[in-house]
Amino acid sequence: MEGNQREKLEQQLQEARDNLLSLEYNWDDRGAKKIEEATFQRMVEFLFDLLENIQQEGIKWELPEIYPGTKGEVLVQWKTDRFQLVIVIPEDTLEPAIYYATDYDKNEDEGTASNERLNSLYINWARQF
Amino acid sequence: MRYPTEDIPDKDLLFRRIPQIFIRVNISPSAFSFNEDGCSVNWEKYSDPERTRVEYARHLPNYYSVGALKAGDVRGIDLKVKHNPLPNEREKTVDNRTHCLITLLPEIRKSGKILKYQALLANLCSLIPLD
Numbered sequence: 001m002e003g004n005q006r007e008k009l010e011q012q013l014q015e016a017r018d019n020l021l022s023l024e025y026n027w028d029d030r031g032a033k034k035i036e037e038a039t040f041q042r043m044v045e046f047l048f049d050l051l052e053n054i055q056q057e058g059i060k061w062e063l064p065e066i067y068p069g070t071k072g073e074v075l076v077q078w079k080t081d082r083f084q085l086v087i088v089i090p091e092d093t094l095e096p097a098i099y100y101a102t103d104y105d106k107n108e109d110e111g112t113a114s115n116e117r118l119n120s121l122y123i124n125w126a127r128q129f
Numbered sequence: 130m131r132y133p134t135e136d137i138p139d140k141d142l143l144f145r146r147i148p149q150i151f152i153r154v155n156i157s158p159s160a161f162s163f164n165e166d167g168c169s170v171n172w173e174k175y176s177d178p179e180r181t182r183v184e185y186a187r188h189l190p191n192y193y194s195v196g197a198l199k200a201g202d203v204r205g206i207d208l209k210v211k212h213n214p215l216p217n218e219r220e221k222t223v224d225n226r227t228h229c230l231i232t233l234l235p236e237i238r239k240s241g242k243i244l245k246y247q248a249l250l251a252n253l254c255s256l257i258p259l260d
Contacts, residue, residue, distance in 0.1 A: 067157035
């Protein structure tokens with residue numbers, strides 16, 4: 001089961017790698033930057049780290065949606081009809097990741113965070129799956 | 130030529146050209162990028178989905194989808210919608226009467242916390258079926 005989740009994530013990341021890293025400058029007609037391999041790799045490491053953590057916690061894993069950002073960042077999103085968690089891995093290694101989480105009601109949070117904090121955010125939100 | 134700036138009614142639709150790579154199960158929040166002016170959209174009064182998809186586009190039409198937002202819904206999440214016909218001071222060579230801007234409140238722009246608004250716009254946006 002756990003190996004299967006990792007395999008599915010690897011498959012998804014390979015597809016995302018092919019799509020995102022092949023984008024040329026101005027791919028959105030509005031001056032979007034290319035996605036650098038290093039930025040993509042930081043996102044990969046974050047997701048594998050997260051998967052490992054949640055498997056230890058026995059929490060359900062959902063494959064995220066992975067998107068390019070226009071400033072060279074990579075965006076990861078989990079979205080259901082009950083909650084939404086968006087994480088942005090910036091191109092600049094000195095900048096922290098940014099997140100936005102909402103239950104579409106009273107609970108909403110946006111800020112910057114370390115990988116550890118993002119892991120706990122995912123775990124908190126995923127308990128509501 | 131310079132066009133007059135008009136008021137946009139709440140019921141009117143705003144179209145946004147969205148590269149397909151921003152669409153998986155949902156629409157990516159990053160489909161709504163803001164530059165220093167705001168986020169560009171086309172007003173339905175002077176455009177339509179097909180024109181939005183192809184005008185000033187650098188790729189073939191099937192590279193893009195087109196999303197629609199209701200002006201009143203955008204205002205309902207504390208964003209501003211204003212008609213910004215081109216040419217203007219910044220884009221003197223483009224002739225585009227349909228151009229509008231979705232803009233952030235000054236305090237939000239200053240805080241840099243725009244991910245929430247990008248996510249809300251993506252959630253409000255409906256994709257329009259095109260051939």
